[in-house]
Amino acid sequence: MSFPLLTVTAALPAAGAILTAAVPAARRTTAKWLALLVSLGTLVLAALVAVRFEPGGERYQLTESHAWIADFGVRYELGVDGIGVALIALTALLIPFIVLAGWHDADPYETQTKRWRPTQGFFALILMVEAMVILSFAATDVFLFYILFEAMLIPMYFLIGGFGDRAHTGTDENAAAQRSYAAVKFLLYNLVGGLIMLAAVIGLYVVAGNFSLTEIAAARASGELEMATDTERLLFLGFFFAFAVKAPLWPLHTWLPNAMGEATAPVAVLITAVVDKVGTFAMLRFCLQLFPEASKWATPAIIVLALISIVYGALLAVGQRDIKRLVAYASISHFGFIIMGIFAMTSQGQSGATLYMVNHGISTAALMLVAGFLITRRGSRLIADYGGVQKVAPVLAGTFLVGGLATLSLPGLAPFVSEFLVLVGTFARYPVAGIVATSGIVLAALYTLVLYQRTMTGPVKEEVRAMPDLKARELVVVAPLIALLLVLGVYPKPLTEIVDPAVRHTMSDVQQKDPRPEVEAAK
């Protein structure tokens, strides 16, 4: 039993959360710095995880296993494959930026209602979410994963409902009402998903007799554990439903725009770039490994839903008047790509999907955080309230454009690689789906450029004239993200090297082979 690196990586932010919450209310700044330091420390640990992980080695590495609830065979079982490592790295990477971007978001502020907002709470909750997410990326025990999957909702609920966006239309009262509506909607959607999953988890226990992902998967692979077709399909659907809610898949997506619209930009990033990834990640790890047959059975339907999300999300993004809602719908479209890549059942598709999770996290973070800076400056989320920002705040506009270009997956920026891989991977198996999905890239260009044109170009609006350009803190937030986008866009090799073996394992789990090129097939 070597040093429990994963546990420590998750425990540090958890402890940090408690400490931060314990800081007396008067010492707000201390709390912020503490949170920032803790998140940076976590980043270091995550980097350590990535270093200690040998791509060529075991499938699950850095494993830990302790009995937890012996009576039900529940174990505290951790272990990461390449996909997990990539996503843990992403999480640990984004949190410092989120903290830094949200530096002033939770300061108590004067309103008609004079609501006092516990600043420490804000940062403590963020760290708590980080801890849970990291742990859920590492959990190889289904029950443990389920607990985390649900527990995540609590801090998220408070982050959305408690620390809303200051820039809102109308009075504070109805803003608060909308906020709580969004928070409750988020909670209910995910709870319903979670409950259905709980049923499936119990069912799985009844069928398999324990909760250990590795054991069950091994048993399934070796054929010791037979499942009746219907049972497997039902269990699969139970799991998939929960994950489809979390990673919003049409038509279960409507909670996301509300949540992202009402929450502050950093929290919105937390939702879409970090927490939602748990859903897609779980599809790869649990749905495919535990229920290969059922996955194959459901693939066509899921591909169709993913297609709908892609096109539908993009179209709705075009129709939005609210910057943050626009980004939210764009994310829905992107999640469609991810899910499509996962269920295309080709190694390109799945590697692409995994890269996509990481890249989408970074690009959305860049775009959304800059949008957040913009919104806090002007105090409005409506696109119509902006215009000509490029002239007064060129740097802001420039970074915004880069974020946008990343969203429309321009070659040279990270998302392109993943999106193209997903498209190729899908096309290899489902050509029609591939072609339809390709139309998504046109729509993406449409909503991104329309957004940029309406907000940044044109004659300078009066309210915008005095807008300051990005400050040092904000530059520190944005610059690394953009740099990362560029690097991963041209040299994604480190990532693909980690991810590829894991994908190979998954492919063998579902007993799928890549369709061979026509020419070779002919030979």
Next chain:
Amino acid sequence: MSALAAANAASTGEAVQFWVLGTIAVVGALGTILMKKAVHSALSLAATMIILAVFYLANGAYFLGVVQIIVYTGAIMMLFLFVVMLVGVTAADSLKETIKGQRWLALACGLGFGILLVAGLGRASLDTFEGLGTANAGGNVEGLAALIFTTYVFAFEITGALLITAAVGAMVLTHRERTERALTQRELSERRVREGKHLPPLPAPGVYARHNAVDIAGLLPDGTPSELTVNRTLRARGQIRDVSRQALADLAALEQRAQERLGRGPSEPQASRPQGRKEENAQ
């Protein structure tokens, strides 16, 4: 009611007794829940209990029968009556239902329940019937005593404790500790002056030419009855006679007689007469 009768299966005499008294018991029970006044309910309940006592005896439970009469009918029912006197009959005590649908639900449940019980009994196989002959051989009381002081001794002791507790509890609940000294006459009058109402003693009840009574409100100059003139308890019980209507009735009667003397035919005031009577009966 001899040990013999109790011993073997019921004789015809007992059958007759059962049917007669059983009917009365049921009637009494119905009376308990249907009588408007609490007193009447209490009385009919008492009747039922006595009959039950008789049945106990008939079933060879001599001790219980006696206890039933002494404890229940004697002590408990009296307690009830006392409380009724104490609390009085409030205006709320009418059979008019206030909760919507309550009565129908109650009846439905009652019927259903009864039917079910009866059905249950009917289905139970209760034909074997050895009497108490052997059990009561050494005398019923001795038999009970033997059981109580051996098998059930703990239960017995505990019930004793329970009774004590109950007595104490009743005292605690009803007893009111007087926290401050009772006010003297003088202080009372001073308070009245301070509050500035009814400096003089309360006005007398209605005094009329033809009769006077404490349950008739005195009329104010404008003819309206004054609340102050009647006893509060009477008012609480709603046992006040309506002066104005009484007066009307008398007037009507007077005119009636005058008419008869003048030999005219009856006319419209007649209508009010029986009405007035009814009011009187009602109260």
Next chain:
Amino acid sequence: MNPVNYLYLAALLFTIGAAGVLIRRNAIVVFMCVELMLNACNLALVAFSRMHGNLDGQIIAFFTMVVAAAEVVVGLAIIVSLFRSRHSASVDDASLMKL
């Protein structure tokens, strides 16, 4: 005559008492109805003891009486204090159990 009839009678009385509890509002009368139900039970017990030819039934009936006495004492005390506080013996007036 089959002494089972005693049981039928008991059932009948019990039901009547229950209905009374449900219908009447005057706390005292409600109490009386409860007593009626208890008595019905006692009758049944006595009948049982006769059937089985031992005295346990009577013992239980006896205890029932004792407990009933205790209950009546406390209950009436409650009613009195209730009446003192709100000048009414109607159970509906004590309807503060609402949400």
Next chain:
Amino acid sequence: MENLIALLVAAPLLGAAVLLCGGRRLDRAGHWLGTLLAAASFVIGAVLFFDMLGRGAEERELHQHLFSWVPVEGFQADIAFQLDQLSMTFVLLITGVGTLIHVYSIGYMEHDERRRRFFGYLNLFLSAMLLLVLADNYLLLYFGWEGVGLASYLLIGFWQHKPSAATAAKKAFLVNRVGDMGLSIAIMLMFTTFGTFTFGPVLAATGETSEGMLTAIGLMLLLAACGKSAQVPLQSWLGDAMEGPTPVSALIHAATMVTAGVYLITRSGAIFNAAPDAQLAVVVVGAVTLLFGAIVGCAKDDIKKALAGSTMSQIGYMILAAGLGPIGYAFAIMHLVTHGFFKAGLFLGAGSVMHGMNDEVDMRKYGGLRKYMPVTFVTFGLGYLAIIGFPGLSGFWSKDKIIEAAFAKGGTEGWILGAVTLLGAGITAYYMTRVMIMTFFGEKRWQPAPDPDKAPSAEPGVEVHPGEMPHPHESPRSMTIPMILLAFGSVFAGGLFSLNSAFVNWLKPVTEFEHGHPPISAGAVTASTVVVLLIGVGIAYAQYGRRPVPVVAPRGSLLTRAARRDLLQDDFNHIVLVRGGEHLTRSLVYMDHTLVDGVVNGTAASVGGLSGRLRRLQNGFARSYAVSMFGGTAVLIAATLLMRGV
């Protein structure tokens, strides 16, 4: 040697990075740096060129493998370059013309406070374009392809405060994206068919797959080419792209980027050769665009838009030639190069005219400028002669060859295409003469400068005093020198290339070449070309030279009006795509809110209502609780009875 290739791309890329991230402190030196790096990559290109000349025709192809870009199971994309004669031609054209235009821009953008960024964008464009032509696989080509799209987006919308510019930029990018769809689908097809998308293997393996597949790939590539090269039906963006600064129009929208489509088709020659249907489609597109652009060019009064129409039409020539297969590729590229020279020259001339005329773009308000800006007049005139294919000048050599090749296609197709190309030549002569006359000849029709507030199209920087009459002057040297150099190119390039068909031989190893045999003799073709162009010139002269040109455009015939509106293509797009799209999105937003969301909220509401009703049972009356309790007992008894019963 091959290690230099990466430098070609890297030099301008470095410039872009430095200039865009450098901040204000570079404002003074920025433009020099940009120009320097552009020139540097030209020099490298030249070095490589001579090195290549030094080697035999067969081992002229150089490869450089930098690193593996996207290594995924079964999917290998590398950052690797391939430099052969075809790429080399483009490299020289891009860096050469690019450098000249950098120099030109130093003068042209002198008064713009964002000049540094402008040069940054130009460098970005250069590197992307070089990446496009140097890539050795289709995915990397796609990289450059989108890169030039981005640069063009940024440069068209350089004056973002003008809504028209911003819109034009967006339009250009979107239309191109439609084309890119084609390219990416083509790449996917290649991957699923050949398992790779590197030029060498793919083009070698064309024989091993079905013709249908190749046709599909070809058509997708054609779609991409249409987007980038402004061919019908995706041509609508080029006209609006003229919102950008004139140097941009010269470099991107005349000389280099818009010809990327031709490059793509020529590069994929093997695929098209094996798929006649695709080739036919290419030819048709080329022919249609050729006429379309020409007609549009005839109607425009905006000098840049007229030139844009001409660009469209000239690229139509190239696409058509490329569609002819081995008999046409070389000539397509040749025309591409010569066109690069003279069209860039013409644009720069137009820019210099506008520079002198307070950025007036309406030719009807020019007139008689030859006296005031002689250098511009001469260079522009030479470009004019070149483009109409005046015998001896560049355009003549290349265009004449294309016409021949068109005839040589053989059969009725050959005749039709030949006729079209001839007609095109005539129209070209017509509208270019029109431009020439309206701008430099006739009497002055100058108007007082418009109020910049009222006319947002006025380019900033150049100080314009409302109401002041323009006083045309020759442009500064930094602008005239490039024009002169380009003029040289447009005069002599064609001749040089045709000297014992040097160009064709040069390209032969890449795009195999075979001599087309036109049904009529080459001489006859040439003669008829000359005749046609004389007719065109004559008509134009009759219309504009002999009669005074009205300052306000006459209503004109139906065709003229349609042509002024780009033959109603925009209106079509607007009505069908824009309007339709708007309605679609609106209805979808509504649906999302009412339907998808409504279902959920409905359930929630109903549950809430139910619980509210249940709550009313809790009325606080002991008796009603008693009832339920009693009922409960009854139920229990019933249950027990039933259980025991049966």
